Amino acid sequence: MPTDMPSRIVVRGTNWVGDTIISLPAARRLRTIFPKPEITFWVPSGLAPLVKAAGVADAIMCFDGNSGGPLRRPFAMKQTLKRSGFDMAVLFQNAFESAFTAWLAGIRVRVGFPTDLRGPLLNVRVPLDARLRREHQVFYYLAITDFLERQWLGTNAEKKAEPDCGIPLADDELQRGRDRLALSGVDLNRRLICLCPGSVNSEAKRWPPDCFARFGDLLTEELDAQVVFLGAPQESGLVDSIISSMRSRGAINLAGTSDVISSMAVMNLSSLVISNDTGSAHLAVAASAKVLTIFGPTVPGATAPFGPNAFIIKAAADCAPCRHFKCPKSDHPCMRNISPEMLLRKVEEIS
Secondary structure, eight states: OOOSOOSEEEEEOOSSHHHHHHTHHHHHHHHHHSSSSEEEEEEEGGGHHHHHHHTOOSEEEEEOTTSOHHHHHHHHHHHHHHHHTOSEEEEOSOSHHHHHHHHHTTOSEEEEOOOTTOGGGOSEEOOOOHHHHHSOHHHHHHHHHHHHHHHHHSOOOOOOSOOOOOOOOOHHHHHHHHHHHHHTTOOTTSEEEEEEOOOTTOGGGSOOHHHHHHHHHHHHHHHOEEEEEOOOGGGHHHHHHHHHHOSSOOOEEOTTTSOHHHHHHHHHHSSEEEEESSHHHHHHHHTTOOEEEEESSSOOGGGSOOSTTEEEEEOOOTTOSOOOSSOSSTTOHHHHTSOHHHHHHHHHHHO
């Protein structure tokens, strides 16, 4: 077990928005354990703005989808890692590829869970017991930094408060959010509710568009709310179809028109964010917004948005949970068992 203090640390971050936000408490804890070494985060290019906004990295090293995939990417990244002179790699991403790449690059200390057949490639193996597997994933990442603290400092991590997955937004970022809403025709004096109807990585996780349309009408008619939709660029058409199906007028489509920080500003300015089980729900937590996540084919459990203002709604279905990208059933029961009226009652309950 190496015990001398590293000088340059690389952290292999996760590949998804939600996992990145869930791992933030561990990333911040790593800085308190190693206050002097330079810490570089190694992440997909699409996550770089989020990592930068979180303020957990001295530098960011990116790769994109054209870097060759899991068979070629380790050899492409090896030289980049070698040139940077890292003497410790902390692997938040739980995959064979990250451990293999760190080993190929000759990084002296390689830290992570010995899962996915990568144990022989690590020389600091973090124990993974049954208790940890039952806890929320925020504690999964914190277990890595807790272990490092015990090994390098000889102390135990202080558990003073619940882990914080928030990313503070600067005043100018919030003002840009207000300006963007105002330019889009949003009445900032009305209650603002943000809807996120997409899910890039799984169509099965989407509450049906007609349900979102009916729900948007209920928000407008019953709560006198101003409805704003957010989403990825490829979800703009989905949002257009939902808005065109609504009886009420005035809903705003911001899908694909805002970067991740601008979207967080809109969420922060909203009284509530309602999202499918996707990265937008975690972004709402990071933005310190109240969020209600709709779960259908997935189990909330360890990967649900984490925070005191994160709420869920889930209805039962005999076929759930499942891992289908698209529901094979014509009626999509796990999602349609949540009616717009049920969701409205949940909104009223948590408001």
